[in-house]
Amino acid sequence: MIKHPGRTKTLTSILSIATIGAALSLSMGTAFAEEKANDKNVTEDQILRALAPEKKPLTRGLSVGQPQVDPAAAAAEGQIVQKVRGRLTRSLSVSEREEIADLVKNKPKIDLEITFDYNSAEISSKSLPSVQALGRALSNSDLKGSTFVVAGHTDATGGEAYNQDLSERRADSIKRYLVLRYGINGADLVAVGYGRSKLKDPNQPMAEANRRVQVVNMENKATASK
Structure with missing residues (x-):
């Protein structure tokens, strides 16, 4: 060959x-x-911009064409916020959860795609950068001292009671991390779970977008503990 x-x-x-x-x-x-x-990981700057409170005039004469603050409505809102501040997540009733959901509709908010270990409230390692960015943002002087709602949501997989419990444990997990790691006042963080009741994408109930943590700035530094 x-x-x-x-x-x-x-x-x-x-x-x-x-x-x-x-x-x-x-x-x-x-x-x-x-x-x-x-x-999917957000930055501190993105969170700061999303949660920045909108400046609203107190009287109609100060600015034309901008939304005005209703003192009576603001007072009622403050009472609700004070009622839930410092409460344990599991102690919130269905009606209180709905009151909170109604209050946050027009507040500055951001949805964070924070993933957890399967059937667990342990924050996954790939989502830690987003949670750490949140901690830095809430510690920033522009936001520090306000009351924030930390709302846990799931997709539609599984039963209602299971998802409600899971969303509460996950909201608590985020709150606990922010308190322990960044020294944020626990009373300034209202953790609430909504399970599968408020899907972000109801047309795709099993979609990943539904599994999220929403953070809302209640814009009430005057009533929050500094």
Whole structure:
């Protein structure tokens, strides 16, 4: 049998190039996947902008065309906030949860896609950057001292009671992390669970977007403990 050194060398080179190409492709694919995963993590600046309170005039004469503050409504809202401040998540009644849900509709808010370990309230390692960014934002002088609602939501998988319990435990987990890691006053964080009752995407009840933690600025530094 006649050997062809040149042909063998060429074949070896081709195989080497193919191997390198496959490795590069795998590496780029992994990097792309990591980049996509990190896209879900928010920054401190993004949270600060989302939760920044809107400046509203106190009287109609101060500004034309802007929403006005109703003193009676503001007082009633303050009473509700004071009623739930410092309460344990599980102590909130259904009616109180709905009162909170109604109050936050027009407040500055942000939805964070914070994932947890399966059937657990343990924050996943890939979501820690978002929770840490939240801690830094709530410690910022622009936000510190306000009352914030930390609302846990699930998708529609599983029973109602199961999801309600899970959402409460997960909201508590975020609150506990912020208190222990960033020294935020626990009374300034109202943790509430809504289970599967308030889906972000009701047309896709099992969608990942429904599994979220919503943080809302109640804009009441005057009544919050500093």
